[in-house]
Amino acid sequence: MSTSPRPYRLLRNLNAKIASVPMILTALVIFVGGTAWTVFYSFTDSKLLPRLRFVGLDQYERLWSTGRWLTSIENLLIYGVLTLIFSLVIGFLLAVLLDQKIRFEDTFRTIFLYPFALSFIVTGLVWQWILNPEFGVQNVVRSLGFTEFVFDPLYDPDIVIYGVLIAGLWQGTGLIMCLMLAGLRGIDEDIWKAARIDGIPTWKTYIFIIIPMMRPVFVTTLVIIMSGIVKVYDLVVAQTGGGPGNASEVPAKYVYDFMFAAQNLGQGFAASTMMLLSVVIIVVPWAYLEFGGKRRG
Amino acid sequence: MNSVKLALGLLASVALPSVACATDLEVTHWWTSGGEAAAVAELAKAFDATGNKWVDGAIAGSGDTARPIMVSRITGGDPMAATQFNHGRQAQELVEAGLMRDFTELAAKEGWADIVNPPSLLANCTLDGKIYCVPVNIHSWQWLWLSNKAFADAGVPVPTNWDEFVAAAPALEAKGITPLAMGQQAWQNAGAFNVLMVAVGGRDLFMKVYGDKDEAVAGGAELGPVFKAIDDARKMAANSKVQDWNQATNMVITGQAGGQIMGDWAQGEFQIAGQVAGTDYTCLPGLGMNEIISTGGDAFYFPVLSDPEASAAQEVLASTMMAQATQVAFNLKKGSLPVRGDIDLSTANDCMQKGLEILAAGNVIQGSDELISPDTTTQINDLMSEFFNDPAITVEDAQARFADIIATAE
Amino acid sequence: MADLTKGPRGAKPRKILSRRNIMLYGILFVISVYYLLPLYVMVVTSLKGMPEIRLGNIFSPPVEITFQPWVKAWAQACTGLNCDGLSRGFWNSVQITVPSVILSIAVAAVNGYALSLWKFRGAETFFAILIVGAFIPYQVMIYPIVIILREIGIYGTLWGLVLVHTIFGMPILTLLFRNYFSSVPEELFKAARVDGAGFWGIFLRIMVPMSLPIFVVALILQVTGIWNDFLFGVIYTRPDTYPMTVQLNNIVNSVQGVKEYNVNMAATLLTGLVPLIIYFISGKLFVRGIAAGAVKG
DSSP states (O other), rough: OOOOOOOOOOOHHHHHHHHHHHHHHHIIIIIIHHHHHHHHTTBOOOOOOOOOOOOOTHHHHHHHHHHHHHHHHHHHHHHHHHHHHHHHHHHHHHHHHTTTTTTTHHHHHHHHHHHGGSSSHHHHHHHHHTTTTTHHHHHHHHHHTTTTTOOOGGOTTTTTHHHHHHHHHHHHHHHHHHHHHHHHSSSSHHHHHHHHTTOOHHHHIIIIHHHHHHHHHHHHHHHHHHHHHTOOOOOHHTTTTTTTTTTTTOOHHHHHHHIIOOOOHHHHHHHHHOOOOOOHHHHHHHHHHHSSSOOOO | HHHHHHHHHHHHHOOOOOOOOOTEEEEEEESSSSHHHHHHHHHHHHHHHTTTTEEEEEOOOOOHHHHHHHHHHHTTTTOOSSSETTTTTHHHHHHHTTTTTTOHHHHHTTHHHHBBSSSSHHHHHHETEEEOEEEEBBBBOOOOEHHHHHHHHHTTTOOHHHHHHHHHHHHHHHHHEEEEEOOSSSHHHHHHHHHHHIIOOHHHHHIIIIIIIOOHHHHHHHHHHHHHHHHHHHHHTTOOOOOOOHEEEHHTHHHHHEEOOOOOHHHHHHHTTTTTTTTTTEEEEGGGGGEEEEEOOOOEEOOOSSSSHHHHHHHHHHHHSSSHHHHHHHHHTTOOOBBBBBBOOSOOHHHHHHHHHHTTTTTOOOHHHHSSOOOHHHHHHHHHHHHHTTSSSHHHHHHHHHHHHHHHHO | OOTOOSSSSSSSSOOOHHHHHHHHHHHHHHHHHHHHHHHHHHHHHTSOHHHHHHHHHEEEESOOOOOOHIIIIIIOBBTTBBBBBBHHHHHHHHHHHHHHHHHHHHHHHHHHHHHHOOOOOOHHHHHHHHHHTSSHHHHHHHHHHHHHHHHHTTTTTHHHHHHHHHHHHHHHHHHHHHHHHSOOOHHHHHHHHHHTTOHHHHHHIIGGGHHHHHHHHHHHHHHHHHHHHHHHHHHHSSSGGGHHHHHHHHHHOOBBBBBOHHHHHHHHHHHHHHHHHHHHHHHHHHHHHHHHHTTOO
């Protein structure tokens, strides 16, 4: 469906332009301006306060030779890929389950969605506790007689990031399910009827007909999930504090710690510039295809 | 700016931050543990007694959470009236940017230069001959806190130094007691390392590493025993799974752990728990090896305010903090040592008396906060946190990485 | 998504006790347990005394129910010198959340409307920037925004904070509204234009009334995000307007000897109560909204 602009005169679309002023200001002043400012100062040796003393690429050289940064990147990749896959799959499957004309749909939906009402800080704390070997799951299973049972993901550097993942999925999948459900409900009944008449199995209908039709929903969902992944910070701070050691460090935490705790703004800005750069490389071409240029709505 | 506020306020009739009454001073700090809060209450009480009002702006979660908030407030042009910083290098740039008040006159009038001991405390507040902060206490890191109960349970005498403590570790472990309590936060790991450097290696070594930033020493054989000690500490703390320092202290208080390397602020926790130095717990300054303590500490900085009445009140607050009575009351609660040399602390307990004696004898050392930048501190924190949590990192690896950090330290 | 019609669309319902139904409800039940477990742990823990927590396992129900932790969390827990618990920040949180939610949703709805139905040259570019902005970690923007707020002269005021929430809510909300309005049947829009309705007329009289479901989704996102926000609340306001999460952080992070898990959990639940209630209420609206949105275009 095309709602492309007719050649209204400047004046006749003036309202839309005026209405968009907050958006334009935000885009230009905050996002472009703030980003440019950050990139600019990443070439300085700013400490506690921004200052203009340029040091070239020194901050970047140091960044890429810091073990903690490399660990952060690795963790983000693991956490990101798994979160993306599991959020989409679980979210979609839950939505499909709830879309089966079941009883108590309200109840189930509320159960899946409520964790989203709790902040990451809270999520991190609760799961830190459930996964705590002294009180949590490990203790309970041991008290059932399995005395050798070991389940302490938050204290094992090799798997701690999966402990964070469990908590992250618990908190976030409900919202994804809701968006998917809204998408499923937006599909015309006739599609289902037609598929049924043609004798297409239900699962095939979902994969080949319904999912492609839900494209806008998937786009929204992807943006929500991915932006959440890049920004993951509070959850890690609350659940593991980046530990044990630096096994669950993430880039946003590196940025924050260096900007404020280490009072090395330049280093923090360099790290955030790298984050921005990777976002730009991944998101911009896609955003351009999806939202830029002349496109259907 | 006020007219904008007013207009917006009328527009929406939502309560805006009320313009503070002239003598209300907002003070931000990150003292929220039991002992710390009790100590702050003493400062507030003393200030309130001057007819002004202390508005408490505590932010929990250690300085790393609180500092960005404080710096943002100050640079954002909406400063608090006074704020805690560890003195030394943390606030230097804010001072240089002219955002902090100069207390040189008040200091001269009250003769701070004569009463503050050791003088390095005031020197740390001084930039270009002007005094910008008020030191309130002396904190020393170099303490080993031992649980008498834990050692009684294990059937071994309470150690008198670090080596004996290490030797006693198997006996403790045999009784299911964690020998060394250690919170899993990076600053605690690094703190223990720095303490061991002074205790095992001595003052000169410490100064060569952090004062001169001598890379060769940092990577050399002289530091070997220190790394051996931190390796022992790592093994002894392997079963300690708490996060916060005072949770670790609590393990010592309850006898679940044999001891803890922690600064003198741990004292406040023992006190709140009703423990008596000497009978319930034992403290070993310098870990019983080299009785030297560092003299870092907390200081309050006073951002420049536009309101003259608030500015006047700031001076009252500064003066109150330095007053003898406040110093006694505050430091007794906090477990730290007063910044004035002319105070009678006969009411202080055993441990504080020991600290005072060491201080009087001049066996002091600058804190690492004063010698290295927060940036270097963070790097050392990261290294030590990794070292403590990953037994696969060898002592040699750790030392090589430490030498690298010192090589680029500022 | 415009012709959202009468509820679930899955396969037709069959006998109540069919094998399919048993499987369906079985799966839903198992998943529900995973989602409910942390809530259960929180509630149970908050009703126990500390000695019981030390001894028992975290999943066992309280032997002796006590409401003391709740009382303490709400009215007595200390932060520094202030010992009035969460109650201190509750009203502040309301004062922050209400205007922030209203303003951010209003701005984003207008943005999405202009972007989907009143496109003008360059609009999509600004939108693409906005989407990339969704990926910027908040921490990076702290200093630029401090500077901007200082220059406007609203640093430290409630309005400064409202502005910040509006800005950071904009990308995702705008995306939601844009996608939603894009799927409005074009005939509806054209008919309204023929009738002489203008930009605001169509928006207020046609678009808003048929957009309840998406407003509910936006409401859920914003109430949660803003109510749970700690970083902005603590940086861009002053102590007398600190939101509840600051007290929560203070309660959870100021350990006085032993960690009082029961008080922490009670504080957590109390802080999460408002978003939770909104969910329970709007969850129904969500469904009703979808049904009501079925004004066939």
